[in-house]
Amino acid sequence: MQNAILGVDPGLRVAGYSIIACSSSSAQLIDLGFLEQKSTESIPTRVGCFFDFMNKKIIEHNVSIIALETPFLGKNAQTFLKLGYLRGALYLLSHQKNLRLSEFSPREVKQAVTGFGGAGKDQVARVLFAMYPALQNFKCAVRNDVTDALGVGLCGTYKLNQEKIMARAG
Amino acid sequence: MQNAILGVDPGLRVAGYSIIACSSSSAQLIDLGFLEQKSTESIPTRVGCFFDFMNKKIIEHNVSIIALETPFLGKNAQTFLKLGYLRGALYLLSHQKNLRLSEFSPREVKQAVTGFGGAGKDQVARVLFAMYPALQNFKCAVRNDVTDALGVGLCGTYKLNQEKIMARAG
Numbered sequence: 001m002q003n004a005i006l007g008v009d010p011g012l013r014v015a016g017y018s019i020i021a022c023s024s025s026s027a028q029l030i031d032l033g034f035l036e037q038k039s040t041e042s043i044p045t046r047v048g049c050f051f052d053f054m055n056k057k058i059i060e061h062n063v064s065i066i067a068l069e070t071p072f073l074g075k076n077a078q079t080f081l082k083l084g085y086l087r088g089a090l091y092l093l094s095h096q097k098n099l100r101l102s103e104f105s106p107r108e109v110k111q112a113v114t115g116f117g118g119a120g121k122d123q124v125a126r127v128l129f130a131m132y133p134a135l136q137n138f139k140c141a142v143r144n145d146v147t148d149a150l151g152v153g154l155c156g157t158y159k160l161n162q163e164k165i166m167a168r169a170g
Numbered sequence: 171m172q173n174a175i176l177g178v179d180p181g182l183r184v185a186g187y188s189i190i191a192c193s194s195s196s197a198q199l200i201d202l203g204f205l206e207q208k209s210t211e212s213i214p215t216r217v218g219c220f221f222d223f224m225n226k227k228i229i230e231h232n233v234s235i236i237a238l239e240t241p242f243l244g245k246n247a248q249t250f251l252k253l254g255y256l257r258g259a260l261y262l263l264s265h266q267k268n269l270r271l272s273e274f275s276p277r278e279v280k281q282a283v284t285g286f287g288g289a290g291k292d293q294v295a296r297v298l299f300a301m302y303p304a305l306q307n308f309k310c311a312v313r314n315d316v317t318d319a320l321g322v323g324l325c326g327t328y329k330l331n332q333e334k335i336m337a338r339a340g
Contacts, residue, residue, distance in 0.1 A: 047258055048265025073247040081241065084254015088217055089262055091255055095218025 003160060004030065006063045007153020008054065009145045010086035012046050013039060016145030017054070019061045022157040024164060030061060032138050034146050043082065051089040058097060066094055066101045067156030069109055069148070104155045112155040124151050173330060174200065176233045177323020178224065179315045180256035182216050183209060186315030187224070189231045192327040194334060200231060202308050204316050213252065221259040228267060236264055236271045237326030239279055239318070274325050282325035294321050 002023045009016040019031035035053045037046045057063065068090065073080050094101040104112075111117040114127045125147045128135060131154075135141040141150075172193045179186040189201040205223045207216045227233065238260060243250050264271040274282075281287040284297045295317045298305060301324075305311040311320075 044261045044264040044271055047261040051262055051265075071251065073243075073250075077243040077250070080243075080247070081250060081254045081257070084251045085258030085261055087251070088255030088258025091214045091217040092221055092259055092262065094214040095221075101214055 003065055003157075004061045004063045005065045005067055005153050005156045005160070006054070006057060006061070007067045007149045007151070007156060008090060009069065009148040009152065010050070010083060010090070011145060012043070012050075012082055012086065013037060014143070014145045015050055015053075015086065016140075016143065016147075016149035017057060018146070018150040018153040019057065019063065020150075020153045020157050021061075022160060024161060027154065027157045029132050029134060029150070031057070032135075032146060032150060033140050034143060034149075043085065047085045047089055050086050051093070054090065055093060058093060058099070064099055065156055065160065066090055066099055067152045068101065068103050069152045070103050070105050072106075102156050102159060104152060104159070109151045109155045112158045113151050121147075128154070173235055173327075174231045174233045175235045175237055175323050175326045175330070176224070176227060176231070177237045177319045177321070177326060178260060179239065179318040179322065180220070180253060180260070181315060182213070182220075182252055182256065183207060184313070184315045185220055185223075185256065186310075186313065186317075186319035187227060188316070188320040188323040189227065189233065190320075190323045190327050191231075192330060194331060197324065197327045199302050199304060199320070201227070202305075202316060202320060203310050204313060204319075213255065217255045217259055220256050221263070224260065225263060228263060228269070234269055235326055235330065236260055236269055237322045238271065238273050239322045240273050240275050242276075272326050272329060274322060274329075279321045279325045282328045283321050291317075298324070 002021055005020045007018040015035045021028045021030050107117040110119040113124050128150055140146045172191055175190045177188040184204050184206050186204045191198045191200050241253055277287040280289040283294050298320055310316045
């Protein structure tokens with residue numbers, strides 16, 4: 001059975017997303033991109049547009065799993081809180097559409113993609129481009145928000161397949 | 171014209187709410203209470219139930235304004251982030267239903283209710299009970315989450331009336 005995984009790197013200005021169709025033998029990149037919003041728009045409008053955008057992607061690709069990276073508090077507490085608004089919108093979609101929501105630490109994502117939890121952002125991007133040469137056709141793939149969204153989506157597919165193997169072995 | 175204001179003190183375990191019907195000559199307490207959720211429930215479920223609950227209150231009382239207190243980062247960054255999920259749900263409702271969302275600092279709320287921005291929680295509660303003797307009929311009014319939600323809702327009504335007066339004067 002195929003699962004479609006939506007990987008998201010949320011942000012009020014730019015939010016990256018990836019869609020990977022995943023079976024036991026493949027992890028196919030289906031869609032990749034970002035949602036850009038003007039900082040002059042109000043926060044409710046931006047949260048609402050983010051919700052609507054991700055909702056459309058979920059319907060379009062029949063998504064069954066959302067994958068997210070666990071954020072850590074940076075220098076700005078208010079930015080961190082606003083990140084929570086967007087994460088809340090994804091939690092809500094997970095509840096409303098009965099989707100599984102998986103969270104991974106940055107270390108888990110880097111470990112899954114490169115095999116090394118301490119890998120740098122560039123290293124992660126290099127491995128992603130080596131895995132998916134088609135990424136060169138996506139102009140957006142040069143953006144960190146987009147490769148981050150792809151990294152976390154891919155981490156989601158690995159974990160899912162690991163669980164299936166464990167379930168079969170058990 | 172009457173406006174109904176929903177004041178919320180969001181929380182994943184307990185979320186307080188108040189509904190005040192406000193005209194230029196009165197601020198009538200219509201509804202007051204809290205939503206309690208089990209900590210054994212998943213975060214998506216709790217965010218979803220919080221959204222559904224507030225949505226129902228908005229429809230039931232024809233709410234046009236949501237009033238919220240600006241949170242400050244406490245000791246626990248993850249609790250602060252999760253508070254962001256619930257605030258995100260309210261931002262989304264504000265966007266979806268075209269409601270105004272007003273935020274007030276804790277100081278503004280205390281100032282509006284007691285006339286003194288440095289007032290303690292007990293002092294705020296005492297003033298609220300003096301303003302609304304009917305609060306004694308609400309068992310829930312002994313809870314901090316509920317009086318906080320009433321305080322921020324009331325602050326919302328004051329600001330609204332101030333604006334109306336300013337608009338008339340202007």
